[in-house]
Amino acid sequence: MVIYKVFMLQLRTAAIAMLCCGSVFGQSSPHSIIPEPSLIQLSKGNFNLAPNVALYYNDAEAKKSAELFREFVLIRCGFKLKLINSNKIRSNSISFRHDISAKEQAYELTVEKDRIKLAGKSNGLFYGVQTLQQLIPLRKGSNEIHIPVVSIQDSPRFDYRGLMLDVSRHFFSVPYLKRFLDVMAHFKMNKFHWHLTDDQGWRMEIKRYPKLQTVAAWREPTEMEKNSPYVKDRRYGGFYTQSELKEVIAYAAKRHITVIPEIEMPGHSSAALTAYPKLGCTGGPYTVQKQGGVYKDVYCGGKDLTFEFLQNVLSEVIDVFPSEYIHIGGDETPKDNWIKCPHCQSRIKREGLKDEHELQSYFVQRIEKFVNSKGRKIIGWDEILEGGLAPNATVMSWRGESGGIAAARQKHDAIMSPYTFLYFDYYQSNFKSEPPAFPALLPLQTVYGYEPLSESLRDDEHKYIKGVQGNTWTEMIVDEKHVDYMVYPRALAASEIGWSAPSKKDYTKFLQKLSIRLADLDARQVSFRIPEPEDLRDSVTTQEQLELDFKPSVQDAIVYYTLDGTDPSPMSKRCGPFRISLVDNEPVIIKAMTVLQSGRQSRVYSASYTKKAYKAATPTSTVTKGLAFKSKFGIVQNAKEINISRPDTSGIASSFSTIPFGERTKFYVQYEGYLHADEDAVYKFKVKSDDGAVLYLDDEITVDNDGEHGPVEKQGVAPLRKGYHKIRLQYFDSGGGKHLSVSVEKNGKPYSIGERLFH
CATH class of the missing domain: 3.20.20.80 (Glycosidases)
Incomplete structure (x- = not known):
C-alpha cells in the first residue's frame, strides 16, 4: 500500500506538542486557505473531526486521497481514522469520491455538520485534500477538531504554476528537494x-x-x-x-x-x-x-x-x-x-x-x-526570440513581460516569470538585517500584485499565456535554510497568482490568511522569512506624540521591542500599546523582533519615527504642466553627482519616466519643476528605479535610491504646506534593466501627481 506523505515533514516533539496541545489559533479571517478558492460559501456550524469519524472511498484513486488525509490527521492530531471502501455516504464520515467526469485539477468540497464530501479527478482530489487540511485549525485540548461548515467549488486559473530552484550555483540535498516539493504541493503548485x-x-x-x-x-x-x-x-x-x-x-x-x-x-x-x-x-x-x-x-x-x-x-x-x-x-x-x-x-x-x-x-x-x-517540446528563456523563434518553442519571459507578450502575439505559448515580480533571490525589504541577496528589492506585496495577462494583449491572445513561475537563483544563497527564507512567503503569493482569479485576490485578506499558514509552516520546520511586525516602518509626523502597537505577522507570535538602540530579545519589552514623545528632527529608533511559538526568532527590524515641521510652499507664477528635463548619454556612478550644463537632449515630460529615451541605455537625466500640494498634509514619496535615483523636495533629499542596482523601491516622507514645492529627480541608467517610477501617498492614501507637476 502506497502511503502519500505530502507535506508530512518530520515534526519535532515540541512542534507536535504545539500542534495538539498549544493555544487555539482563532481564525481572524473567515478562512485561511491559500490559494484563494474559486467559489467559497461559509455557513454557521462545524463538523467535529474525532477518532470515531470514518473515511469512505469509492475506488483506488479515492483511497489514495483518503490515506493522505488519514496520515495528516494522525500526525496533526494523534489519532488514526478508519478507512472503508463504499459508495455510500453516511453521517459522521468523510467521503472521497473519484469522479472521472470532473474537470482536470478541479474539486468540490462540502463540509456539513454531520459529514464531509470531497469529489474530483485524481489531481482534483489531491488539491481538495490540501484545502481540507488548511481548514483544520491548530487546536488545544479535546479529541474533537472543529472544521467550519463550507461549500467550495474550485479550479485553477492557469495550468502552469511553477517554482524554479537553481542547484548549479549551490547544491541542495535530495531530502531538502522533497520537502521543497511538499510545500509546493500543499499550495497547489x-x-x-x-x-x-x-x-x-x-x-x-x-x-x-x-x-x-x-x-x-x-x-x-x-x-x-x-x-x-x-x-x-x-x-x-x-x-x-x-x-x-x-x-x-x-x-x-x-x-x-x-x-x-x-x-x-x-x-x-x-x-x-x-x-x-x-x-x-x-x-x-x-x-x-x-x-x-x-x-x-x-x-x-x-x-x-x-x-x-x-x-x-x-x-x-x-x-x-x-x-x-x-x-x-x-x-x-x-x-x-x-x-x-x-x-x-x-x-x-x-x-x-x-x-x-x-x-x-x-x-x-x-x-x-x-x-x-x-x-518532447522545448522551453527557453526569452532570448530565444532573438534571430527568430523556434517553431514549437515555449518562451519563459524573464526580462520583464515583453518576451511573453511577443511570443503570444506570434501564437507561441509563454510562461510569465518577470524579474520585476517573480525573482525570489531579490531582497524582501530595505531592513539592514536581511541576509545576502541579489541587489534588487522585491517585497511580498509587489509579488502578490502581479497580473500575468497584460492589457496590451488581445483577448484571443491571452490563451497563449499558460501560467507563471517564481525563480530562485542561488548565487547568494548557500544553504537550505537560506532558500526557505528567500522563497517563503513569496511563493505563497505566487501560488495565489497562478490559481486564483484576479477578482478573488485581496492583499489584506491574504495577509490574514498568511498569518495562520506561516504558523503552520513553522510547526513543520520550514525556515521562512518571519515578516516584520505590522506597521513597523519609517515614519514622519507633525505630532509630538505617537501611540504605537506592533502586531506580529504570524499567528500567536510575540513581538519584543527596544527604544535604547540595543537589539531586542525575549527579555525585552513585550509589545502592546505604548507612546513615544518626539522632538523636531530627532528620530526615535525602535527595534523589534518576533518570536514564534516554536521559539524561532526573526531578524531584528528597525524603524525611525521623526517629527518634522511643514515645508513652506514656494511662491511661483508657474502654470505650465509637465516637468523640464535635460539629459546626457554616458555613464555616471552616482545620481547625486549629476550636474548637466550641456545636455544632449532636453524637453518637457508629463511625468518621471524613461519613455522619452526609448531603447537608449547608459544615460543620465535631471527632472525639475514644481509639485502642487492641494492641502496641508504628510506626503509619502516612493521611487522605484533601476539604476540610481534621488528625489529632492525644496532642495532637500527626500528619497535616496542611489547607486548601481536592479529594480529597487525606496521611500521618504515630507509634511508639505498647501501650494507649490520645488521637486527635482536625478536618475541614471548604466545598462541592463531600465526602470523609473514615482508614486505618492497623502495621509496614507494614493495621491495622483500626474496633474500636479508644473515647470
Missing part, C-alpha cells in the same frame, strides 16, 4: 523547474560523459562556502545520480508535480567546457566559475561536435525525465567568441544566416528539432 547546469556546476549524471561528474560538478569554494557539507577535497560541488533524479521525479509525481529539467545552452556553459574543452570556440583552457555572472566562453555554434554532445546529453535527460517540456536555457549568450571563431563564421555563411543572433536561433532550432523528434 504543479511545475518544478530544476536548473541543473550552469557556469558554476553540472549537477546531472550523464553516463556517456563521465567528466561531467568528475570535473564539471566541482569548483574551487568561496569563502562563504568553507563550512559547507558540499566541500570535499577542497572542492565545492556535487551531482545527482540518475537514480536520485528518478527518485525525486517519482516523489513529485505522487504530488501531481511535473519536474522540468534545464540543461543550459548555448551560454552558461563554463562547467561543461571545462570538462570537454573541444566544445568551445577557443579550445580552452576553461574554468568552472566560482561567482555568478555572464561569461564569454559558450558552446561553439559552428562545430557539429557540439550538437553531437548536446544531443547525446539530451537523450539521457529525456530517458530520465518524463516531462513534456525540456528547458534548454538560451539566455545571456555573449557572441564575442562566435564573432572571432572560424567555425561559427563558416556556419553563418553556409546556412545563409544574417549574423550571430541568427546563429543562436539556428542553434536553438536545431536542438528543438532533435527534442521534438523524441516526442
Whole structure:
C-alpha cells in the first residue's frame, strides 16, 4: 500500500506538542486557505473531526486521497481514522469520491455538520485534500477538531504554476528537494523547474560523459562556502545520480508535480567546457566559475561536435525525465567568441544566416528539432526570440513581460516569470538585517500584485499565456535554510497568482490568511522569512506624540521591542500599546523582533519615527504642466553627482519616466519643476528605479535610491504646506534593466501627481 506523505515533514516533539496541545489559533479571517478558492460559501456550524469519524472511498484513486488525509490527521492530531471502501455516504464520515467526469485539477468540497464530501479527478482530489487540511485549525485540548461548515467549488486559473530552484550555483540535498516539493504541493503548485547546469556546476549524471561528474560538478569554494557539507577535497560541488533524479521525479509525481529539467545552452556553459574543452570556440583552457555572472566562453555554434554532445546529453535527460517540456536555457549568450571563431563564421555563411543572433536561433532550432523528434517540446528563456523563434518553442519571459507578450502575439505559448515580480533571490525589504541577496528589492506585496495577462494583449491572445513561475537563483544563497527564507512567503503569493482569479485576490485578506499558514509552516520546520511586525516602518509626523502597537505577522507570535538602540530579545519589552514623545528632527529608533511559538526568532527590524515641521510652499507664477528635463548619454556612478550644463537632449515630460529615451541605455537625466500640494498634509514619496535615483523636495533629499542596482523601491516622507514645492529627480541608467517610477501617498492614501507637476 502506497502511503502519500505530502507535506508530512518530520515534526519535532515540541512542534507536535504545539500542534495538539498549544493555544487555539482563532481564525481572524473567515478562512485561511491559500490559494484563494474559486467559489467559497461559509455557513454557521462545524463538523467535529474525532477518532470515531470514518473515511469512505469509492475506488483506488479515492483511497489514495483518503490515506493522505488519514496520515495528516494522525500526525496533526494523534489519532488514526478508519478507512472503508463504499459508495455510500453516511453521517459522521468523510467521503472521497473519484469522479472521472470532473474537470482536470478541479474539486468540490462540502463540509456539513454531520459529514464531509470531497469529489474530483485524481489531481482534483489531491488539491481538495490540501484545502481540507488548511481548514483544520491548530487546536488545544479535546479529541474533537472543529472544521467550519463550507461549500467550495474550485479550479485553477492557469495550468502552469511553477517554482524554479537553481542547484548549479549551490547544491541542495535530495531530502531538502522533497520537502521543497511538499510545500509546493500543499499550495497547489504543479511545475518544478530544476536548473541543473550552469557556469558554476553540472549537477546531472550523464553516463556517456563521465567528466561531467568528475570535473564539471566541482569548483574551487568561496569563502562563504568553507563550512559547507558540499566541500570535499577542497572542492565545492556535487551531482545527482540518475537514480536520485528518478527518485525525486517519482516523489513529485505522487504530488501531481511535473519536474522540468534545464540543461543550459548555448551560454552558461563554463562547467561543461571545462570538462570537454573541444566544445568551445577557443579550445580552452576553461574554468568552472566560482561567482555568478555572464561569461564569454559558450558552446561553439559552428562545430557539429557540439550538437553531437548536446544531443547525446539530451537523450539521457529525456530517458530520465518524463516531462513534456525540456528547458534548454538560451539566455545571456555573449557572441564575442562566435564573432572571432572560424567555425561559427563558416556556419553563418553556409546556412545563409544574417549574423550571430541568427546563429543562436539556428542553434536553438536545431536542438528543438532533435527534442521534438523524441516526442518532447522545448522551453527557453526569452532570448530565444532573438534571430527568430523556434517553431514549437515555449518562451519563459524573464526580462520583464515583453518576451511573453511577443511570443503570444506570434501564437507561441509563454510562461510569465518577470524579474520585476517573480525573482525570489531579490531582497524582501530595505531592513539592514536581511541576509545576502541579489541587489534588487522585491517585497511580498509587489509579488502578490502581479497580473500575468497584460492589457496590451488581445483577448484571443491571452490563451497563449499558460501560467507563471517564481525563480530562485542561488548565487547568494548557500544553504537550505537560506532558500526557505528567500522563497517563503513569496511563493505563497505566487501560488495565489497562478490559481486564483484576479477578482478573488485581496492583499489584506491574504495577509490574514498568511498569518495562520506561516504558523503552520513553522510547526513543520520550514525556515521562512518571519515578516516584520505590522506597521513597523519609517515614519514622519507633525505630532509630538505617537501611540504605537506592533502586531506580529504570524499567528500567536510575540513581538519584543527596544527604544535604547540595543537589539531586542525575549527579555525585552513585550509589545502592546505604548507612546513615544518626539522632538523636531530627532528620530526615535525602535527595534523589534518576533518570536514564534516554536521559539524561532526573526531578524531584528528597525524603524525611525521623526517629527518634522511643514515645508513652506514656494511662491511661483508657474502654470505650465509637465516637468523640464535635460539629459546626457554616458555613464555616471552616482545620481547625486549629476550636474548637466550641456545636455544632449532636453524637453518637457508629463511625468518621471524613461519613455522619452526609448531603447537608449547608459544615460543620465535631471527632472525639475514644481509639485502642487492641494492641502496641508504628510506626503509619502516612493521611487522605484533601476539604476540610481534621488528625489529632492525644496532642495532637500527626500528619497535616496542611489547607486548601481536592479529594480529597487525606496521611500521618504515630507509634511508639505498647501501650494507649490520645488521637486527635482536625478536618475541614471548604466545598462541592463531600465526602470523609473514615482508614486505618492497623502495621509496614507494614493495621491495622483500626474496633474500636479508644473515647470
